[in-house]
Amino acid sequence: MAGAAVLGRLTWRAADVVGVATETPRVKTIAFDVDGWPGHLPGQHVDVRLTAEDGYQAQRSYSIASAPDGARIELTVERLDDGEVSPYLTDELRPGDEIELRGPVGGYFVWEPSRGGPLLLVAGGSGVVPLMAMVRRRAALGSDVDTRLLFSSRAWDDVIYRDELEGLNGDGLRVHHALTRSQPPGWSGYARRVDAEMLAEVGPAPSERPQIYVCGPTPFVEAVAEALVELGHEPLRIKTERFGPTGG
């Protein structure tokens, strides 16, 4: 693909923590200034590397949440209680800390407003992160590409970027929430897991040939991609990214 030559080697870079924000009780957004950051496309991720005093290292991948913005990138991390890396990122990092990361990685699960639409984004939990980079980029460029975001969370308090998404709703972007475990009083949105009927209602129809991006835990992505194929969407238009593990 074009870009091979310019991308070059992905070296580890020092990233300074410049801000930590609470998104939900389990999710934080950490902003970094990255030395020599080459820029990124919405949907790409970085690898983060932590090193202990004795040299032990652990690496994990995290999607970039922010739209391209100079040397600044934001990661949004969900805390897994028994996790090795995510609790460190959400609980320990403070402005002034420095960690290592490299990227951007991935040339497939990406979207730019110049690629047009219509666009269907389907997110489960923290799977919203790379899709948010697309939504933010779209807003930053004043694009009016027809975009539907169907976002599944457990409860209203677990909805990542909730207020920002409320604010962005409109101008060709429609945000639909599905709350699978509990709903606030008077809830008029979806109150079940994403299924084929919901995807058909949210649209766009297969005949409009939307570009589709699905991201979340593996079982979520499997179920959604399967339902989309069942509805008649072309498999090659459905791009998936799986964050989580799975049994079996």
Added chain:
Amino acid sequence: MPPIISRGFKGRRRDDAPPDRVPPGQYVTNDFPVLSAGPTPHTPLDQWDFAIVGEVDELHRWTWEELRALPSESVTVDIHCVTKWSKLDTAWEGVSIDTLLDGIETSAEYAVAFCDGGYTTNLPLEDLTGGKAWVSFGYGGEPLEPEHGGPARLLVPHLYFWKSAKWVRGLRLTTADEPGFWEQNGYHLYGDPWREQRYWGD
């Protein structure tokens, strides 16, 4: 640049993970995570075949039943995914690529594995031969699940696991190394986990 120490980071060592079996930057998991770029394809077995095409004397093709009638092998290997997990002692059943290539004349030095769903991955032919690679249809004593590449996937455990193409339908033998799907999208052309060849330029 020497690594930056992460204040207060201890990490969770796995004393049970023998270091000579876990490549750099990897951690051991008991799960079996999934990495795919699109929906899981479901090809009925009566429409399934495996073909060897490209730089060959003639097309070679096996139906599902023909493939299953070939001698198969049980192998227990460690696998290493580029997304950082490694899984030790995974048990597979499959037909060795040596068995499929037996008697085929070719001047090719590379192969592109092609798959349902349109995915491809490239490998040097010598990484597919010599008892190093299989077309695998059994995992843990059960038929391979679609999510993990069933009915059949390539198994090339000495390279990062994206080279073990899921839903594989054949090999195209080539004289030049042609980047496959992930390889065109930022991932390394060869993918040796012990040299940590994850991305372009590694």
